[in-house]
Amino acid sequence: MTVSPPEMDRVLEARSISKSFGPVHALTDVSILVRPGAVHALVGENGAGKSTLAKVLAGIEQPSSGTMTIDGAAFAPRDRADAKRAGVNMVPQQLSLVGELSLVENYLLVGSRRLVSRRSARALLKATLERARVDVDLDLPTATLSQAHRQLGEIVVALAEGAHTLILDEPTASLGPLEVGGLFEHLRSLCDLGTAVVLITHRLDEVRQVADDLTVLSHGENVHHGSAARLESTEIARLMVGELPPPAARSERRPGATVLRAAGVVAASTRDASLDGVDLAVRAGEIVGIAGVAGSGQNLLLDVLGGFVKPDSGTVAFAGTEAGSRAGASAAAFQRAGLAWIPEERTEAVVPAMSLRENLTVYSAAVGAARKRGGATRDARTGGTQTVEDTLSAYDVRPVRPELAASGLSGGNQQKLLAARELGASPAPRVVLAYGPTQGLDLRASQAIRERLVDLAVGGSAVVVASHDLEEILGVADRVVVMFAGRIVADLPIAEADTERIGRAIAGLVDGSAPDSPARGDVE
Numbered sequence: 001m002t003v004s005p006p007e008m009d010r011v012l013e014a015r016s017i018s019k020s021f022g023p024v025h026a027l028t029d030v031s032i033l034v035r036p037g038a039v040h041a042l043v044g045e046n047g048a049g050k051s052t053l054a055k056v057l058a059g060i061e062q063p064s065s066g067t068m069t070i071d072g073a074a075f076a077p078r079d080r081a082d083a084k085r086a087g088v089n090m091v092p093q094q095l096s097l098v099g100e101l102s103l104v105e106n107y108l109l110v111g112s113r114r115l116v117s118r119r120s121a122r123a124l125l126k127a128t129l130e131r132a133r134v135d136v137d138l139d140l141p142t143a144t145l146s147q148a149h150r151q152l153g154e155i156v157v158a159l160a161e162g163a164h165t166l167i168l169d170e171p172t173a174s175l176g177p178l179e180v181g182g183l184f185e186h187l188r189s190l191c192d193l194g195t196a197v198v199l200i201t202h203r204l205d206e207v208r209q210v211a212d213d214l215t216v217l218s219h220g221e222n223v224h225h226g227s228a229a230r231l232e233s234t235e236i237a238r239l240m241v242g243e244l245p246p247p248a249a250r251s252e253r254r255p256g257a258t259v260l261r262a263a264g265v266v267a268a269s270t271r272d273a274s275l276d277g278v279d280l281a282v283r284a285g286e287i288v289g290i291a292g293v294a295g296s297g298q299n300l301l302l303d304v305l306g307g308f309v310k311p312d313s314g315t316v317a318f319a320g321t322e323a324g325s326r327a328g329a330s331a332a333a334f335q336r337a338g339l340a341w342i343p344e345e346r347t348e349a350v351v352p353a354m355s356l357r358e359n360l361t362v363y364s365a366a367v368g369a370a371r372k373r374g375g376a377t378r379d380a381r382t383g384g385t386q387t388v389e390d391t392l393s394a395y396d397v398r399p400v401r402p403e404l405a406a407s408g409l410s411g412g413n414q415q416k417l418l419a420a421r422e423l424g425a426s427p428a429p430r431v432v433l434a435y436g437p438t439q440g441l442d443l444r445a446s447q448a449i450r451e452r453l454v455d456l457a458v459g460g461s462a463v464v465v466a467s468h469d470l471e472e473i474l475g476v477a478d479r480v481v482v483m484f485a486g487r488i489v490a491d492l493p494i495a496e497a498d499t500e501r502i503g504r505a506i507a508g509l510v511d512g513s514a515p516d517s518p519a520r521g522d523v524e
């Protein structure tokens with residue numbers, strides 16, 4: 001294949017693509033036509049085959065059968081670089097930036113225009129950032145950036161490389177509404193120049209907002225393709241996941257004693273806003289939602305609350321254990337005391353090379369050993385007498401194959417696996433810390449996880465849910481805490497948490513001082 005800059009207005013077509021991984025038929029006879037100048041949404045339930053199709057188009061996976069063409073000429077990329085040279089580029093779900101390198105260096109490393117100087121690479125990325133109206137540091141090692149900024153950074157590198165067909169696999173999963181708005185505007189202006197965009201998303205509002213064409217996959221097969229405008233959201237949802245049960249009515253919850261308390265917490269971070277005197281008390285039986293634009297300190301707060309990061313000053317108390325700048329319990333002690341933890345980046349908690357069984361039982365050995373020493377207060381985290389198969393089925397992890405490596409699961413099913421381990425523990429966790437717990441999940445699975453969080457709170461767990469998705473927070477929370485620049489700037493009971501009030505606080509426009517939160521007192 002010759003190296004030439006991608007020309008616009010190319011039609012990418014895949015016909016009768018099938019792809020199997022051993023016994024799993026990920027795609028069966030799937031076809032898609034990607035038009036220049038249009039956003040093509042690719043949707044479907046978790047495990048439907050969306051990422052696999054995207055990887056086939058982008059040369060990352062080879063189809064078992066089927067053909068592809070660009071403008072009628074055969075297109076059979078040997079690998080990702082080959083597809084890029086032909087003008088097809090993909091930003092995968094699992095980000096691939098090299099953490100030690102800055103965005104500029106990552107661009108120089110992967111860019112097809114290898115002879116570009118550092119200065120012109122920087123200028124190109126800066127111009128791309130400005131067009132997308134997002135602000136990401138170009139010179140820091142990407143490992144020190146927040147998840148949202150790394151995701152934007154990866155997209156910006158791909159945009160700067162130039163492609164006639166750009167495939168984005170759930171690009172908005174960790175972005176807030178402002179960033180999504182800027183990104184979509186940029187995608188539209190690329191389309192005006194003739195670029196084709198394939199957008200994988202679980203968010204129906206995004207399909208309505210930005211897509212021209214729509215392909216729906218189910219169980220590895222095409223179930224719909226056509227104009228996005230012609231279908232109502234409810235019809236798209238039905239095609240994706242079938243009829244959804246009505247969401248459970250909001251249940252009455254009566255918060256009990258405080259089980260988790262942060263007092264005067266100061267902590268520094270390069271990946272997130274540093275915490276600047278945070279007080280937060282969370283009671284048994286309540287769900288506290290944490291809202292804020294990405295990088296306002298939510299991630300660091302959850303890390304401090306979970307005992308993963310020791311504060312520079314201040315304390316965190318949980319179930320009789322205190323973590324502070326001097327004395328301190330470790331995250332392991334908090335976990336033995338009943339902490340469930342769902343981080344923003346699932347790869348921090350799910351080990352792709354380990355089997356589903358190993359991922360589910362990874363804590364059992366440690367907890368068992370601690371119990372022998374008399375130090376444990378809770379049971380193994382696999383669900384007591386439940387078998388691994390039972391736990392996988394209860395959380396609808398597909399396929400139910402305990403010996404499969406977690407890397408063989410789709411992204412959404414990896415998220416379900418994590419939820420199964422953390423939320424399916426027996427006895428139930430005393431505290432749940434979850435960042436975007438429904439990230440990457442389809443509508444049905446999202447609803448199930450929200451209901452599980454509510455059930456846990458009804459049963460007496462103290463639950464903290466941070467998310468960039470305000471609807472997610474408003475759907476489950478009893479209180480909404482808003483963070484801005486490392487401080488808590490609002491703490492509103494759900495009845496007073498209307499979107500306008502929260503929106504003002506998220507933007508840092510708060511009237512009056514930060515709310516009083518009882519910073520001292522007993523923790524049960």
Ligand SMILES: Nc1ncnc2c1ncn2[C@@H]1O[C@H](COP(=O)(O)OP(=O)(O)OP(=O)(O)O)[C@@H](O)[C@H]1O
Nearest residue numbers: 021026046047048049050051052408409410411412
């Ligand atoms: N490397 C692999 N090895 C084994 N099975 C795989 C592999 N990659 C994907 N699969 C399987 O192929 C099927 C389709 O997965 P894919 O990742 O394409 O789904 P998806 O629609 O993108 O899901 P999600 O919305 O959860 O990201 C799933 O059953 C998955 O388990």
